[in-house]
Amino acid sequence: MLLIEARSFAERLPYHPHKLVLVFSAMRHFRDELREGGREVRYYQVETFEDGLTAYFEEYPHDDLTLMRPAGGGSERLQKLVADAGGHLNVVENDRFRCSQAQFDEWDADRDADGYRHEDFYRYMRRETGYLMDDGEPVGGEWNYDEDNRETPPAEWSPPEPPAFEPDETTREVGEWVTDRFDGGYDEAPYGGSWADPEPFRWPVTREQALDVLEDFCQNRLTDFGPYQDAMRRDAWAMSHSLLSTSLNLGLLHPSEVIERAIEAYERESAPLNSVEGFVRQVLGWREFMRHVYRREQDRLAGANQLDATEPLPDFFWTGETDMACLADVIDGVRRRGYSHHIERLMVLSNVATTFGVDPQVLNRWFHAAYVDAFHWVTTPNVVGMGTFASDVLSTKPYTATSNYVDRMSDYCGTCPYYKTKTTGENACPFNALYWDFLGRNEDRLRSNHRMGLVYSHWDDKDERERDAIRDRATAIRRAARKNEL
Ligand code: FAD
Known part of the structure; x- marks a missing residue:
């Protein structure tokens, strides 16, 4: 087995230190497990893949290598590097997903619809796999229990402490090396590679640890996963996620075993259907869907910017320094541990960046x-x-919202110095003016979208004076953000 730690690859962006520790530690643990299992492993710690391949083929001239196709496709570059080094690379199907390339392409070929629609794909996958199916029909009679899954927990609710793993010697060694090698010196993070304030590293780096997280989730957190999956609480960064x-992304767990364990919790333990279906939808539906849409559409996604958004990323994405309670807390969590849950990524971070007008490719790099995942x-x-x-390619309308959404789904607004009910004027919650300004700026592109009809009818209700005040407030918010005074 050949494994190459190509270190310069890890310098392309100012990666979170926990992400670097995660990837390199998991790789070294995998190496050790393979060796313990009797495999012969060549493990090169080098600057580039070219260096690793050159060293390998000096030892094993003209060898044939086999690679599992990377999740996003694109193995041609590696094939060329191997050929240049004097070998040959066979590429085989990636078996770390439930839906194969051929299966997805067949699903797509059989439909009439334009664009990719997750719901259709998800139902197809349920039928194909038989997961949560009963005689060709969805268990419980519904495909989707989202209606039950938009609650916020009562004040006295607190989720169990999420599992964390004490770093062993290998992880500690990687941690020291990451601190040494990657501390500072990157172009894009205004504060250098040490921009994060990590808590102790906590993520699973072996299959055994990953199985512990799965077990902990199914026994202790899955029941509340469904109802609170969109909720945000200041004192519970992981909620019941x-x-x-x-x-899953590192391949320590296979999606099938994750899904099957959750279904077992429904069938044999007391996990409720709305939670289990909600979870299966994420892993069997969204995760597989995103992978295949990316595989097929990566060229279109690579430069996409249909709303012509060109603002730079505000510094608060790196520093967390803003008075907006929701943003400050979510970014603090990312700095600490390289993680926030889905609704924080979508309805707080992406929402503010989209309405702010941040260049999507710049946000993507951030x-x-x-993020560790x-x-x-x-x-x-x-x-x-x-x-x-x-x-x-995969959404029919933007996920943008005013402070109403954050207020409904979280406990942030109560302690925030910005007023959630104000749209304009000093101390009005930035989400409000940014939202309406976004609709105004993108009217040509969005008004004809039938799913936007209702919100544009509210925009139409605003007179010119109100619209001017919204634009002024949005301009003031952008200016304040640039001066790190938001
Ligand atoms: P849970 O909420 O417990 O969900 C279970 C699993 O479902 C996840 O572990 C994940 O494997 C899968 N899943 C759920 N939603 C998605 C989705 N939209 N796409 C793919 N898989 C999904 N996920 C990543 O794995 N890596 C990323 O870099 C990533 N970036 C994101 C960026 C944005 C702007 C948004 C909106 C979502 C992103 N997601 C990403 C999807 C999702 O937010 C994370 O998978 C999830 O928050 C991870 O936490 P969890 O394991 O506790 O997930």
């Missing part, structure tokens, strides 16, 4: 650098396709 994305195949469709509506 599974925290399984890193393990997500890629900042970020890899191109999953970050790009989520940020460019879903979060910012930079492309209509």
Whole structure:
């Protein structure tokens, strides 16, 4: 087995230190497990893949290598590097997903609809796999229990402490090396590579640890996952989310075993259907869907910017320094541990960036650098396709909202110095003016969208004076953000 730690690859962006520790530590643990299992492993710690391949082929001239196709496709570059080094690279199907390339392409070929629609794909996958199906019909009679899954927890609710793993010697060694090697010196983060304030590293780096997280989730958190999956609470960064994305994306767990364990919790334990279906939808539906849409549409997504958004990323994305309570808390969490849950990524971070007018590709790079679970195949469709509506490949309308949404789904607004009910004037919640200003600025592109009809009818109700005040407030917010005074 050949494994290459190509270190310069890890300098392309100012990656969160926990992400670097996660990837390199998981790789070294995998190496050790393979060796313990009797495999012969060549492990090169070098600057580039070229260096690693050159060293390998000096030892094993003309060898044939086999690679599992990377999640986002694109193995041609590696094939060329191997050929240049004197070898040959066979590429085989990626087996870390439930839906194969051929299966997705067949699903797509059989439909008439334009664009990719998740709901159709998800139902297809339920039928194909038989997960939560009963005689060809969805268990419980419904495909979707979202109606039950938009609650916020009562004040006295507190979720169990999420699992964390004490770094072992390998992880500690990687941690020291990451601190040494990657501290500072990057172009894009205004504060250098040490922009994060990590808590102790907590993510699973072995299959055994990943299985513990799965078990903990199914036993202790799955019941509340459904109802509170869109809720945000200042004192509960993980809420009842599974925290399984890193393990799935690194291949420590297979989606089938994750889904099957959750279904077992429904069938044999007491997990409710709305939670289990909600979870299965994420793993069997969204995750697989995003992967294949990216595989097929990555060229379109790579430069997409259909709303012509050109603002630079405000510094608060890196520093968390803003008085907006929701943003400050979510970004603080990202700085600490390289994670926030889905609705925080979508309705707080992407929402503010989209209405602010941030260049979607710049935002995409920030997500890629900042999150422990970020890899191109999953970050790009989520940020460019879903979060910012930079492309209509997989969303039919932008996910933008006023402070109403954040207020309904979180406990942030109560302590925020900005007034959630004000749109204009000093101390009005920035989400409000930014939202209306966004609709005004993008009217030519969005008004004809039938799903935007209602919100444009509210825009039409505003007179010119009100619209001017909204524009002035949005301009003042952008100016304040540039001066780090938001
Ligand atoms: P849970 O809420 O417990 O969900 C269970 C699992 O479902 C996740 O572990 C994940 O594997 C899968 N899942 C759910 N939604 C999605 C989705 N939209 N796309 C892909 N998988 C999904 N996910 C990543 O894995 N890497 C990313 O870089 C990433 N970037 C995102 C950026 C934005 C702007 C948005 C809106 C979403 C992004 N997501 C990303 C999807 C989702 O937010 C994370 O998968 C999830 O928050 C991870 O936490 P969890 O494991 O506790 O998930």
